[in-house]
Amino acid sequence: MKDKDQTLENEQEARETTEETGTASQTEETPEEKDGGVGEEPQTEKKGFFGKKKDKKDKKDIQIEELTDKLKRQMAEFDNFRKRTEKEKASMFEVGARSVVEKILPIVDNFERGLGSVSEDQKEDPFVAGMEKIYQQFLAVFEELGVKPIEAVGQEFDPNFHNAVMHVEDEEAGENQVVEEFQKGYTYRDTVVRHSMVKVAN
Template identity: 75%
Template sequence: MAENKEEVLEEVLEDLEKEAAESEETTAEDTTSTEEETSEEHTEQTEEESESDDSASDEKKGFFKKKKDKKDEQIEDLNDRLKRQMAEFDNFRKRSEKEKSQMYDMGAKTVVEKILPVVDNFERGLAAVPEENKEDAFVAGMDKIYKQMMTVLEEIGVKPIEAVGQEFDPNFHNAVMHVEDEELGENVIAEELQKGYMYRDAVVRHSMVKVAN
């Protein structure tokens, strides 16, 4: 009976040892599984945090990029406006200079028109002087004044229009008479009744002429 009891006890102890060993294996497996799950969760959390950081970084970059692009657009807009204003100012300056030149020419032309009758009177007066009196001091003085006036007019761009012997041109000549002259060709100026003058490239006064048919 004692041997049977010992055998029973040994069997019970063996069963307990087996159960204890199985329990330890189960606990180890559970611990390993838990650690693996914890590690995976930590890895996933780290990846999510990394993605979140990357996303935040991209958002920051995009934000600053947008700010920079807007600033560049403003700079380009200001440059375009500046270029347009400079072009407009340059056109205004050129237009002003042209208008100023035209106004100066108009004013000078008006002054020349008023002086021409004085020139005509000088020429008529000198032409009416008898040949024997042309050496008089007074006549010589008037002739010098006339020549001086013509020199000044020439210096500012006033010059007489060629007429006698030239072909009639309505842009420069004003025909008031027609004559029959076989020695002259048709439409050729036979005589100048009043001198015409030009100021630079503009006609101040047309020549009054007699034209051959």
């Protein structure tokens, strides 16, 4: 009888042990559960619109920058070309205008010589009056074009504007002073077209 009771007690203890073991197994967390659950994906790096990492510029952005730089260079080159062309055009015009002025100057010289030889009695003559008007028209056109006569008599000799063809001793005049002008000189827009032909005192 005692053996039977002992057997029943052993079976009861075995069942209790089994139940405790099962309960502990259910309540114990797995490594995956401790780490945040099974199947949870780790955090990933931010990606661009097409799934590529946005740590570098896109090819499209690079191409836009290259085209923009190329366009700026071409615009700068065109602007320089335009300025150079305008400068060359202005220079050619200046050369052409100066050439025309040089050819007209002898005509103006002849008018001055002719009018200078007219006596006081002849100045009222209609022919002389007509020549005077034409001469004044030449001077007006010269002024509009920027052609100006060079000051000579009474001025200090300046080789940039005067051409000394004669020297004279003159106590009344200052040293190196222009005392007479043989041919009038002219400038065109600050450029000498013809030097004044003068006599200079020593």
